[in-house]
Amino acid sequence: MIDFIGNRRKAYLLSAALIVAGLLSLAIFGLNLGIDFTGGTVLQFYVGEEASLEEIEAAIEPFDELEGATVQVIQGRDLEGQPTEEGLIIRGPYMPQERRDALVDEFRSRFPGMTADDLRIESVGAVIGAELTRQALLSLFVAILAMVAYITFRFEFKFAVATITALLHNIIIVLGIFSILQMEINVPFVAAILTVFGYSVNDTIVIMDRIRENIKHRKKGEYVEVVNQSINQNLVRSINTSLTTLLVLTALLFGFHYFIGSLDLIVFVVALILGVFVGTYSSIFIASPLWLNLQDYKFSLSRRRKAA
Amino acid sequence: MTTWLRSAILNRVWNLALVFRSRSWAGPAPGCAGRFERRVMGMKKTFNPGRLLILVVLCVLIIFSAYHSFQNAADREEGIRRGLDIAGGLYVLMEAVETGDREVDEDAINRAIEVIRNRVDELGVAEPVIAPQGDDRIRIELPDLEDVEQAREIIGRTAMLTFVGPDGEEIVTGAHLEGARVERQPEISPYPFVSLEFDSVGTRLFAEATQEYFGEPIAIYLDDTKISEPVVRAVITEGHATIEGNFEYEEAAELALLLRSGALPVELRELESRLVGPTLGQRTEEIAAYAAAVGLILVLLFMILYYRLAGIIAGFALVFYLSLVLWALNYLPTTLTLPGIAGLILSIGMAVDANVIIFERIKDELRSGRTIRSAMESGFNRAFRAILDANVTTLIVTVVLFIMASGPVRGFAVTLFIGIVCSMFTAIVLTRVLLRLAFKSGVIQSGAYVGVKI
Numbered sequence: 001m002i003d004f005i006g007n008r009r010k011a012y013l014l015s016a017a018l019i020v021a022g023l024l025s026l027a028i029f030g031l032n033l034g035i036d037f038t039g040g041t042v043l044q045f046y047v048g049e050e051a052s053l054e055e056i057e058a059a060i061e062p063f064d065e066l067e068g069a070t071v072q073v074i075q076g077r078d079l080e081g082q083p084t085e086e087g088l089i090i091r092g093p094y095m096p097q098e099r100r101d102a103l104v105d106e107f108r109s110r111f112p113g114m115t116a117d118d119l120r121i122e123s124v125g126a127v128i129g130a131e132l133t134r135q136a137l138l139s140l141f142v143a144i145l146a147m148v149a150y151i152t153f154r155f156e157f158k159f160a161v162a163t164i165t166a167l168l169h170n171i172i173i174v175l176g177i178f179s180i181l182q183m184e185i186n187v188p189f190v191a192a193i194l195t196v197f198g199y200s201v202n203d204t205i206v207i208m209d210r211i212r213e214n215i216k217h218r219k220k221g222e223y224v225e226v227v228n229q230s231i232n233q234n235l236v237r238s239i240n241t242s243l244t245t246l247l248v249l250t251a252l253l254f255g256f257h258y259f260i261g262s263l264d265l266i267v268f269v270v271a272l273i274l275g276v277f278v279g280t281y282s283s284i285f286i287a288s289p290l291w292l293n294l295q296d297y298k299f300s301l302s303r304r305r306k307a308a
Numbered sequence: 309m310t311t312w313l314r315s316a317i318l319n320r321v322w323n324l325a326l327v328f329r330s331r332s333w334a335g336p337a338p339g340c341a342g343r344f345e346r347r348v349m350g351m352k353k354t355f356n357p358g359r360l361l362i363l364v365v366l367c368v369l370i371i372f373s374a375y376h377s378f379q380n381a382a383d384r385e386e387g388i389r390r391g392l393d394i395a396g397g398l399y400v401l402m403e404a405v406e407t408g409d410r411e412v413d414e415d416a417i418n419r420a421i422e423v424i425r426n427r428v429d430e431l432g433v434a435e436p437v438i439a440p441q442g443d444d445r446i447r448i449e450l451p452d453l454e455d456v457e458q459a460r461e462i463i464g465r466t467a468m469l470t471f472v473g474p475d476g477e478e479i480v481t482g483a484h485l486e487g488a489r490v491e492r493q494p495e496i497s498p499y500p501f502v503s504l505e506f507d508s509v510g511t512r513l514f515a516e517a518t519q520e521y522f523g524e525p526i527a528i529y530l531d532d533t534k535i536s537e538p539v540v541r542a543v544i545t546e547g548h549a550t551i552e553g554n555f556e557y558e559e560a561a562e563l564a565l566l567l568r569s570g571a572l573p574v575e576l577r578e579l580e581s582r583l584v585g586p587t588l589g590q591r592t593e594e595i596a597a598y599a600a601a602v603g604l605i606l607v608l609l610f611m612i613l614y615y616r617l618a619g620i621i622a623g624f625a626l627v628f629y630l631s632l633v634l635w636a637l638n639y640l641p642t643t644l645t646l647p648g649i650a651g652l653i654l655s656i657g658m659a660v661d662a663n664v665i666i667f668e669r670i671k672d673e674l675r676s677g678r679t680i681r682s683a684m685e686s687g688f689n690r691a692f693r694a695i696l697d698a699n700v701t702t703l704i705v706t707v708v709l710f711i712m713a714s715g716p717v718r719g720f721a722v723t724l725f726i727g728i729v730c731s732m733f734t735a736i737v738l739t740r741v742l743l744r745l746a747f748k749s750g751v752i753q754s755g756a757y758v759g760v761k762i
Contacts, residue, residue, distance in 0.1 A: 044588070076591075079594075079598075096578070097460065097461075097578060097581065101457075101461065104457070115585070115587075116455070116456075116457065116585065117396075117585045117586055117587040117588070118585050118587050118588050119456070119457075119583070119584070119585035119588065120582075120583065120584050120585065120588055121457075121460075121581070121582075121583040122581070122582045122583070122584075123578070123580065123581045123582075124579075124580045124581075124582075125578070125579045125580060127403075127579060128401065128579050128580045135712065135713055135714065135717075136713070136717065138712065139708055139709050139712035139713050139717075142708050142712060143704065143705045143708040143709065146704045146705075146707075146708055147701050147704055147705065150700065150701055150704055151697075151701065154697050155697075187647070187715075187716045187717065188646070188647045188650070188716075190717055191647040191651065191716070191717060191720040192647075194705065194709065194717070194720070194721070194724070195651060195654065195724070197702075197705055198701075198702035198705055198706075198724065198728075199658070201698070201701045201702060201705075202658075202661070202698040202699070202701065202702055203698075205694070205697050205698040205701055206665060206694045206695075206698050209693060209694035209697060209698075210694070213690070213693075233668075233672065234668075236664075236668055237661075237664050237665055237668045240610075240614065240660075240664045240668075241657075241658070241660070241661040241664050243610065244606075244607045244610055244611070244657040244658075244660050244661075244664075245654065245657030245658050246657070247603060247606040247607055247610065247657060248599075248600075248603030248604070248606070248607060248653055248654060248656050248657040249603075249654060249657065251599045251600075251602040251603040251606065251653075252596070252599040252600075252603065252650060252653050252654075254599070255595045255596065255598060255599035255602075256592075256595060256596075256599070259591075259595045260591065260592060260595055264646075265592070265646055265647070265650055268647060268650050269650060272650075272654060
């Protein structure tokens with residue numbers, strides 16, 4: 001049996017370091033918010049021939065609003081592994097429809113081989129971005145309240161506190177890593193965070209269920225033993241489930257990265273992979289020890305009361 | 309006995325093959341009521357060909373269902389509805405802005421929607437969505453477009469209602485039309501008519517025109533489409549005109565609506581516009597499908613290597629889970645988006661979780677000395693509560709999101725919800741049924757068959 005509880009301070013220290021680093025990065029660099037949050041325009045197309053960066057810049061030149069816009073060249077592969085033609089992704093501020101059309105026309109006239117099929121033009125007003133942010137935060141807040149209520153109802157309030165703390169811990173760490181990596185995040189990222197939400201809670205609840213059951217069956221002994229036993233009993237399951245989940249995610253990441261090149265969905269998959277790691281870690285090393293600490297606190301209180 | 313056990317573990321697969329072979333060549337002995345016996349590990353084990361048959365039939369049905377649901381899912385025309393990010397298409401969110409003294413109300417929004425619908429109809433889109441959102445917004449979703457850019461251009465155009473004289477000269481535009489409605493005067497005519505009302509400029513222009521073209525037709529165009537061509541029968545100086553004809557009530561109402569729509573009382577401003585070409589998302593979908601297949605095979609291999617026969621059962625449950633989700637997505641009014649597909653692939657890895665919990669529980673029970681039969685039952689019962697609580701908590705998140713979020717996040721919540729419900733069903737019901745059948749038919753004979761090394 002591995003002594004998780006005895007070593008909990010090391011885990012707390014590691015988590016604290018990760019959280020501090022993440023929060024610092026979030027405070028200093030922030031997140032690299034994409035157009036879904038900030039508003040703006042993304043144009044993606046295939047020019048159909050070898051286009052030098054100078055030629056592309058020349059095409060963008062007449063558009064003053066695109067000064068400082070980023071141009072990214074993406075390269076995918078077909079199913080035989082042969083490189084496909086290069087695509088362009090231009091990210092800039094919000095442009096009204098006439099300007100977007102004018103830009104596409106400009107590219108069409110310069111690069112006659114440009115296809116009409118492989119095209120993406122997305123424009124989001126700042127209002128929508130602000131709404132999305134507010135809506136996402138608000139619904140996450142309500143979801144947390146609802147989960148606290150359910151866990152309190154089915155288990156007890158302290159389980160809920162421990163579970164939600166572990167959950168917030170996971171989300172801060174994932175956000176922190178994204179802040180450090182400065183990967184651009186959009187709507188799919190919100191979906192990924194929600195999934196991490198579900199995964200972490202799911203993972204933790206199963207251990208909590210074990211603790212609940214073991215407490216019921218054991219009349220004697222320390223809580224420390226019960227929690228340690230419960231984590232150990234659940235260890236294989238924690239590892240196996242995160243392993244199968246990581247297997248499919250790795251397949252997905254490889255597929256998107258190798259064959260498509262660049263995609264919001266890569267961010268989605270990376271967030272999920274991080275989430276699975278952090279989620280599994282926290283349900284073993286953070287959530288259950290934390291619950292124990294909450295109990296200790298209560299014990300010391302009752303002892304103090306007895307002493308008084 | 310331990311040596312027997314060891315060799316049973318080592319030659320598990322061979323042993324299993326033997327079990328099946330012994331069935332085929334021995335067959336149910338006559339007079340044995342369909343049962344026959346075989347010695348394994350020095351113990352008498354009963355084979356029940358009836359149960360075995362049910363098990364095999366179930367597995368065949370699962371493969372059958374999976375085959376059809378996978379094929380259906382791959383069908384881009386008839387299968388699961390794809391979101392705009394996969395199928396290609398256009399999504400536009402517009403906001404109505406007040407102009408002059410005309411406020412944005414339900415009527416104004418409905419009229420604006422009518423204008424857009426008329427334009428979209430020209431494009432021949434199969435399933436267009438043009439719907440109000442909130443109080444002052446209009447959401448347009450046009451999937452499967454041939455020419456996305458053209459569609460965007462057509463929607464973006466400001467609606468134009470024009471009255472044109474017989475010589476092609478423009479008389480007055482919808483900007484000067486204040487209202488149009490259906491009226492009826494049964495004492496004069498059995499037919500309803502459309503009455504128009506112009507503003508002061510419109511009144512003057514229309515008065516001049518009716519004088520000039522008396523007895524001649526004046527065509528009314530909405531954009532490039534002629535919607536009516538009434539003949540001038542009176543000089544109209546007061547700004548109140550009527551269009552008469554042998555209308556049905558519906559016809560007259562539609563004409564009035566078109567006239568009102570053409571006047572477009574509100575300015576529409578773009579909030580969000582997403583245009584995706586038809587082949588861009590298709591490639592992503594293809595890659596995702598390959599990744600899903602590879603992921604599924606990896607998970608199946610892992611489960612079989614780790615849980616042996618129980619892993620095979622979990623594999624069937626997983627395949628059925630996938631097929632169930634695909635059917636659900638097909639028959640429920642949902643749309644599959646790229647994050648939805650990625651979430652679905654993720655769920656392949658997560659769906660085995662319930663099976664893992666159950667199998668680990670069964671192993672625990674076996675290690676504590678229970679027989680395989682009672683270990684299976686108590687393993688299921690004990691795992692049930694953990695699976696239920698863990699999943700209900702996640703379901704709560706999806707329900708909150710469904711109520712509070714909108715657009716792609718909401719769609720994702722629906723996909724996640726369907727995934728969780730289906731995985732709970734397959735883990736709790738199907739795995740149990742399959743595992744019981746495997747035990748009762750005699751396929752599972754000892755803990756070794758579920759990967760327990762004692």
